Amino acid sequence: MTSVSMTVNGKERRADVEGRTLLVTLLRETFGLTGTHVGCDTSQCGACVVHVDGKAVKSCTMLAAQADGSAVLTIEGLAHGSELHPVQAAFHEHHGLQCGFCTPGMIMAAVDMIERHDARLDEATIRHELEGNICRCTGYHNIVKSIQAAADHMAGQRHPGLVQAAE
Incomplete structure:
Protein backbone atom coordinates (compact mmCIF):
# COMPACT_ATOMS: atom_id res chain seq x y z
CA MET A 1 0.00 0.00 0.00
CA LEU A 78 -16.56 23.71 -9.17
CA ALA A 79 -19.60 25.55 -7.79
CA HIS A 80 -19.34 27.96 -4.86
CA GLY A 81 -22.06 26.79 -2.52
CA SER A 82 -25.35 27.09 -4.37
CA GLU A 83 -23.83 29.42 -7.00
CA LEU A 84 -23.00 27.45 -10.13
CA HIS A 85 -19.75 28.03 -11.98
CA PRO A 86 -20.43 30.01 -15.21
CA VAL A 87 -19.84 26.87 -17.30
CA GLN A 88 -22.30 24.85 -15.21
CA ALA A 89 -24.85 27.67 -15.46
CA ALA A 90 -24.39 27.89 -19.25
CA PHE A 91 -24.87 24.12 -19.66
CA HIS A 92 -28.12 24.45 -17.70
CA GLU A 93 -29.34 27.53 -19.54
CA HIS A 94 -28.44 26.35 -23.05
CA HIS A 95 -29.42 22.67 -22.61
CA GLY A 96 -25.87 21.39 -23.00
CA LEU A 97 -26.72 17.97 -21.63
CA GLN A 98 -28.95 15.06 -22.41
CA CYS A 99 -28.50 12.01 -20.20
CA GLY A 100 -25.81 13.80 -18.18
CA PHE A 101 -23.24 11.02 -18.19
CA CYS A 102 -20.61 12.96 -20.14
CA THR A 103 -21.56 16.32 -18.63
CA PRO A 104 -19.08 16.45 -15.71
CA GLY A 105 -16.16 15.65 -18.02
CA MET A 106 -17.41 18.09 -20.67
CA ILE A 107 -17.75 20.85 -18.09
CA MET A 108 -14.31 20.23 -16.59
CA ALA A 109 -12.76 20.15 -20.09
CA ALA A 110 -14.62 23.36 -20.99
CA VAL A 111 -13.39 25.19 -17.88
CA ASP A 112 -9.82 24.24 -18.74
CA MET A 113 -10.32 25.27 -22.38
CA ILE A 114 -11.74 28.67 -21.46
CA GLU A 115 -8.99 29.34 -18.93
CA ARG A 116 -6.24 28.42 -21.41
CA HIS A 117 -7.66 30.59 -24.20
CA ASP A 118 -8.53 33.55 -21.92
CA ALA A 119 -10.80 34.95 -24.65
CA ARG A 120 -13.86 34.24 -26.70
CA LEU A 121 -13.85 30.85 -28.34
CA ASP A 122 -15.19 30.19 -31.80
CA GLU A 123 -17.12 27.07 -32.73
CA ALA A 124 -14.21 25.48 -34.63
CA THR A 125 -11.86 25.84 -31.65
CA ILE A 126 -14.41 24.43 -29.22
CA ARG A 127 -15.15 21.44 -31.45
CA HIS A 128 -11.43 20.78 -31.91
CA GLU A 129 -10.79 21.01 -28.16
CA LEU A 130 -13.66 18.60 -27.42
CA GLU A 131 -12.27 15.84 -29.65
CA GLY A 132 -11.28 13.85 -26.56
CA ASN A 133 -14.78 14.01 -25.04
CA ILE A 134 -17.61 11.86 -26.34
CA CYS A 135 -21.33 12.52 -25.96
CA ARG A 136 -23.42 9.69 -27.32
CA CYS A 137 -26.72 11.60 -27.02
CA THR A 138 -26.30 14.80 -29.02
CA GLY A 139 -24.74 16.34 -32.08
CA TYR A 140 -22.78 18.64 -29.74
CA HIS A 141 -24.71 21.73 -30.92
CA ASN A 142 -25.98 22.69 -27.45
CA ILE A 143 -22.70 21.71 -25.80
CA VAL A 144 -20.80 24.05 -28.11
CA LYS A 145 -23.41 26.77 -27.60
CA SER A 146 -23.09 26.37 -23.82
CA ILE A 147 -19.30 26.63 -23.90
CA GLN A 148 -19.44 29.68 -26.17
CA ALA A 149 -21.90 31.38 -23.80
CA ALA A 150 -19.76 30.58 -20.75
CA ALA A 151 -16.58 31.76 -22.49
CA ASP A 152 -18.28 35.03 -23.49
CA HIS A 153 -19.53 35.53 -19.93
CA MET A 154 -16.15 34.76 -18.38
CA ALA A 155 -14.31 36.97 -20.90
CA GLY A 156 -16.64 39.82 -19.94
CA GLN A 157 -15.81 39.28 -16.26
CA ARG A 158 -12.05 39.30 -16.95
CA HIS A 159 -12.14 42.15 -19.44
CA PRO A 160 -15.18 44.38 -18.80
CA GLY A 161 -16.35 45.97 -22.02
CA LEU A 162 -14.88 43.21 -24.21
CA VAL A 163 -18.16 41.36 -24.72
CA GLN A 164 -20.14 44.51 -25.39
CA ALA A 165 -17.54 45.83 -27.83
CA ALA A 166 -17.47 42.53 -29.71
CA GLU A 167 -21.26 42.31 -30.13
Whole structure:
Protein backbone atom coordinates (compact mmCIF):
# COMPACT_ATOMS: atom_id res chain seq x y z
CA MET A 1 0.00 0.00 0.00
CA THR A 2 1.06 3.52 -0.77
CA SER A 3 0.00 6.51 1.28
CA VAL A 4 -1.20 9.48 -0.79
CA SER A 5 -2.31 12.92 0.23
CA MET A 6 -3.76 15.64 -1.91
CA THR A 7 -6.04 18.62 -1.71
CA VAL A 8 -9.38 17.67 -3.27
CA ASN A 9 -11.85 20.50 -3.84
CA GLY A 10 -10.02 22.57 -1.27
CA LYS A 11 -9.89 19.89 1.45
CA GLU A 12 -6.82 17.93 2.47
CA ARG A 13 -7.44 14.21 1.85
CA ARG A 14 -5.30 11.15 2.64
CA ALA A 15 -5.65 7.50 1.77
CA ASP A 16 -3.71 4.28 1.58
CA VAL A 17 -3.98 2.83 -1.92
CA GLU A 18 -2.51 0.00 -3.94
CA GLY A 19 0.10 1.20 -6.39
CA ARG A 20 -2.20 0.38 -9.34
CA THR A 21 -5.16 2.44 -8.04
CA LEU A 22 -6.38 4.94 -10.59
CA LEU A 23 -7.17 8.51 -9.58
CA VAL A 24 -10.78 8.07 -10.71
CA THR A 25 -11.13 5.04 -8.42
CA LEU A 26 -9.70 6.95 -5.46
CA LEU A 27 -12.07 9.86 -6.09
CA ARG A 28 -15.18 7.73 -6.55
CA GLU A 29 -14.69 4.77 -4.24
CA THR A 30 -12.53 6.14 -1.44
CA PHE A 31 -13.53 9.79 -1.31
CA GLY A 32 -17.16 9.29 -2.45
CA LEU A 33 -16.95 11.90 -5.23
CA THR A 34 -19.06 10.10 -7.81
CA GLY A 35 -19.55 13.08 -10.13
CA THR A 36 -16.40 12.00 -11.95
CA HIS A 37 -17.59 9.20 -14.22
CA VAL A 38 -15.87 6.11 -15.59
CA GLY A 39 -16.83 5.68 -19.21
CA CYS A 40 -14.20 3.73 -21.09
CA ASP A 41 -11.09 3.16 -18.93
CA THR A 42 -8.97 3.90 -22.00
CA SER A 43 -8.84 7.71 -22.11
CA GLN A 44 -11.14 7.87 -25.12
CA CYS A 45 -14.41 9.34 -23.78
CA GLY A 46 -13.44 12.13 -21.36
CA ALA A 47 -16.17 11.36 -18.81
CA CYS A 48 -13.49 11.23 -16.10
CA VAL A 49 -11.87 14.65 -16.66
CA VAL A 50 -10.76 16.44 -13.49
CA HIS A 51 -8.20 19.17 -12.92
CA VAL A 52 -4.87 18.28 -11.34
CA ASP A 53 -2.78 21.29 -10.39
CA GLY A 54 -4.92 23.44 -12.67
CA LYS A 55 -4.74 21.24 -15.78
CA ALA A 56 -7.45 18.98 -17.20
CA VAL A 57 -6.51 15.29 -17.02
CA LYS A 58 -8.34 12.06 -17.70
CA SER A 59 -8.39 10.49 -14.27
CA CYS A 60 -8.96 6.97 -15.63
CA THR A 61 -5.40 6.90 -16.95
CA MET A 62 -3.63 8.59 -14.03
CA LEU A 63 -2.51 6.66 -10.99
CA ALA A 64 -3.63 8.01 -7.62
CA ALA A 65 0.04 8.00 -6.56
CA GLN A 66 0.85 10.37 -9.44
CA ALA A 67 -1.52 12.92 -7.87
CA ASP A 68 0.18 12.70 -4.48
CA GLY A 69 0.79 16.24 -3.22
CA SER A 70 -1.39 17.78 -5.94
CA ALA A 71 -4.48 19.95 -5.90
CA VAL A 72 -7.38 18.10 -7.51
CA LEU A 73 -10.61 19.78 -8.59
CA THR A 74 -13.65 17.67 -9.46
CA ILE A 75 -17.09 18.67 -10.69
CA GLU A 76 -18.27 18.68 -7.06
CA GLY A 77 -15.80 21.45 -6.22
CA LEU A 78 -16.56 23.71 -9.17
CA ALA A 79 -19.60 25.55 -7.79
CA HIS A 80 -19.34 27.96 -4.86
CA GLY A 81 -22.06 26.79 -2.52
CA SER A 82 -25.35 27.09 -4.37
CA GLU A 83 -23.83 29.42 -7.00
CA LEU A 84 -23.00 27.45 -10.13
CA HIS A 85 -19.75 28.03 -11.98
CA PRO A 86 -20.43 30.01 -15.21
CA VAL A 87 -19.84 26.87 -17.30
CA GLN A 88 -22.30 24.85 -15.21
CA ALA A 89 -24.85 27.67 -15.46
CA ALA A 90 -24.39 27.89 -19.25
CA PHE A 91 -24.87 24.12 -19.66
CA HIS A 92 -28.12 24.45 -17.70
CA GLU A 93 -29.34 27.53 -19.54
CA HIS A 94 -28.44 26.35 -23.05
CA HIS A 95 -29.42 22.67 -22.61
CA GLY A 96 -25.87 21.39 -23.00
CA LEU A 97 -26.72 17.97 -21.63
CA GLN A 98 -28.95 15.06 -22.41
CA CYS A 99 -28.50 12.01 -20.20
CA GLY A 100 -25.81 13.80 -18.18
CA PHE A 101 -23.24 11.02 -18.19
CA CYS A 102 -20.61 12.96 -20.14
CA THR A 103 -21.56 16.32 -18.63
CA PRO A 104 -19.08 16.45 -15.71
CA GLY A 105 -16.16 15.65 -18.02
CA MET A 106 -17.41 18.09 -20.67
CA ILE A 107 -17.75 20.85 -18.09
CA MET A 108 -14.31 20.23 -16.59
CA ALA A 109 -12.76 20.15 -20.09
CA ALA A 110 -14.62 23.36 -20.99
CA VAL A 111 -13.39 25.19 -17.88
CA ASP A 112 -9.82 24.24 -18.74
CA MET A 113 -10.32 25.27 -22.38
CA ILE A 114 -11.74 28.67 -21.46
CA GLU A 115 -8.99 29.34 -18.93
CA ARG A 116 -6.24 28.42 -21.41
CA HIS A 117 -7.66 30.59 -24.20
CA ASP A 118 -8.53 33.55 -21.92
CA ALA A 119 -10.80 34.95 -24.65
CA ARG A 120 -13.86 34.24 -26.70
CA LEU A 121 -13.85 30.85 -28.34
CA ASP A 122 -15.19 30.19 -31.80
CA GLU A 123 -17.12 27.07 -32.73
CA ALA A 124 -14.21 25.48 -34.63
CA THR A 125 -11.86 25.84 -31.65
CA ILE A 126 -14.41 24.43 -29.22
CA ARG A 127 -15.15 21.44 -31.45
CA HIS A 128 -11.43 20.78 -31.91
CA GLU A 129 -10.79 21.01 -28.16
CA LEU A 130 -13.66 18.60 -27.42
CA GLU A 131 -12.27 15.84 -29.65
CA GLY A 132 -11.28 13.85 -26.56
CA ASN A 133 -14.78 14.01 -25.04
CA ILE A 134 -17.61 11.86 -26.34
CA CYS A 135 -21.33 12.52 -25.96
CA ARG A 136 -23.42 9.69 -27.32
CA CYS A 137 -26.72 11.60 -27.02
CA THR A 138 -26.30 14.80 -29.02
CA GLY A 139 -24.74 16.34 -32.08
CA TYR A 140 -22.78 18.64 -29.74
CA HIS A 141 -24.71 21.73 -30.92
CA ASN A 142 -25.98 22.69 -27.45
CA ILE A 143 -22.70 21.71 -25.80
CA VAL A 144 -20.80 24.05 -28.11
CA LYS A 145 -23.41 26.77 -27.60
CA SER A 146 -23.09 26.37 -23.82
CA ILE A 147 -19.30 26.63 -23.90
CA GLN A 148 -19.44 29.68 -26.17
CA ALA A 149 -21.90 31.38 -23.80
CA ALA A 150 -19.76 30.58 -20.75
CA ALA A 151 -16.58 31.76 -22.49
CA ASP A 152 -18.28 35.03 -23.49
CA HIS A 153 -19.53 35.53 -19.93
CA MET A 154 -16.15 34.76 -18.38
CA ALA A 155 -14.31 36.97 -20.90
CA GLY A 156 -16.64 39.82 -19.94
CA GLN A 157 -15.81 39.28 -16.26
CA ARG A 158 -12.05 39.30 -16.95
CA HIS A 159 -12.14 42.15 -19.44
CA PRO A 160 -15.18 44.38 -18.80
CA GLY A 161 -16.35 45.97 -22.02
CA LEU A 162 -14.88 43.21 -24.21
CA VAL A 163 -18.16 41.36 -24.72
CA GLN A 164 -20.14 44.51 -25.39
CA ALA A 165 -17.54 45.83 -27.83
CA ALA A 166 -17.47 42.53 -29.71
CA GLU A 167 -21.26 42.31 -30.13
